[in-house]
Amino acid sequence: MGRKNHGKAHGRVKLPVQETNEEEGVPKISPQKRSEVKNLVGKLLKVTSTILPTPNASKEWEIHLEIEKLLEKINKLESDMKIPISDRDTRIEEFINWMKENGAEIDGIKIAQFPGYGYGIKAEKNFAQGDLLIAVPRKVMLTTENVGDSLLGPLMRTDPMLQHMPNVALSLLLLIEKFKPDSFWKPYIAVLPAEYTTVLYFKTNELQELKGSPSLEPALKQCRNIARQYAYFSNLFQQSTDPGIASLREVFTYEQYCWAVSTVMTRQNFVPSSDGKSMLTALIPMWDMCNHTNGKLSTDFNAVQDRSECMACRDYQAGEQIFIFYGPRTNSELFVHNGFVYPDNEHDGLRLKLGVSREDPLQPERSKLLCRLGIPAAGDFLLRKGPDPVDGRLLAFLRVFNMGSEHLKHWLSSDRSCDLVYPDCALETEVESKMWKFLLTRINLLQRAYPTTLELFSCGYQKSCCLMLQRSM
Incomplete structure (x- = not known):
């Protein structure tokens, strides 16, 4: 999903594939190699x-490099368990027939x-904005609700990680179904x-190319968490005696x-449970082939027909690629979780880690005022793309962070403290000016952390902050 190029082989060097077939099953590694893997997994x-x-x-x-060295050895030992990869092109017709046989509405795409x-997804006919594009019944979705009825069911009921991380449970279910000869x-x-x-x-x-980048x-x-999950499972x-495992x-x-x-990470969505009492992590076939664009969410769940429905987010002509909006995510979030960036992302931004130091003599007053505003004393704040990069939440934090003792006393005793989230708040020029200078300095420091350089003020964030600084002076 999203803009991508699967032709480029990111990642570790591909190891030779040991040929096998379904009758022979998945190749096994020798007891000696299994013992070596077990030792490395412990480390x-x-x-x-x-x-x-x-x-x-x-x-x-440093920890990441150590993890990579261990994984390189593990991958080499586990290479004996590799299986050949089938050609996706040759399986598309079978997939489309399966979808239609099970009630999916995918005509015209x-x-x-x-x-x-x-x-x-390509349009084979014209669609007007709001037209139904894809309807996927619950039956063909792979959801965390299916985990309970699978071989993972008993483990799901006892393992805390599976109970609290539905995306992990769905990932393991996907693996079970991948190697199950008669999987639906x-x-x-x-x-x-x-x-x-x-x-x-x-x-x-x-x-390494990300050094300096947030x-x-x-x-x-992400890499560390997945490596830890792999080692845990x-x-x-290997230790479990459960035949289902x-x-x-x-x-x-x-x-x-x-x-x-x-x-799961790049294709998951959420659908209501069968009883409608909770939300489930789900893989939605066909719908998950749509790539991302700016726009509005155009997919919903039809409880009456028990299916997911995707509507056209704009008019489409026959021959055009059909897109959906994945949600308001920054390019950093899309990159880490979806594996791509969207150059014209309307929701792009830079996450700033800001916090009131415990060593700050005014920490109690700042924290109290921030708490009153519903803002944490430490956390991530989003500097948005565009001419107005600072939202009310960040604006209020910066103001409180740069206030002196008298200013804090005034706003703590005021019944108008909620005004601090608004740009036109009647705030002392001294505080406002100090705030914008602080933000501009912070942006400059972040920019200098990159190995590459930009011309001064070429960043849109800097331009916006400079303009705001001029207005406050």
């Missing part, structure tokens, strides 16, 4: 569980390839990508887990 679990007392980018990078996007979802799984462009597939030198920290965190599956024990590798996690 991996220990490294990925390291807790740093304070955020430290340099130490995080087809799966096609588009330059720079890979696969997407086999036609769907056969047309899923063989690999993704998520950060889990990035090589170390590719991740995207590096969440990318490293690898140990669990046996099917996973023989196919569970780091590479397969990355594939399953990336599939």
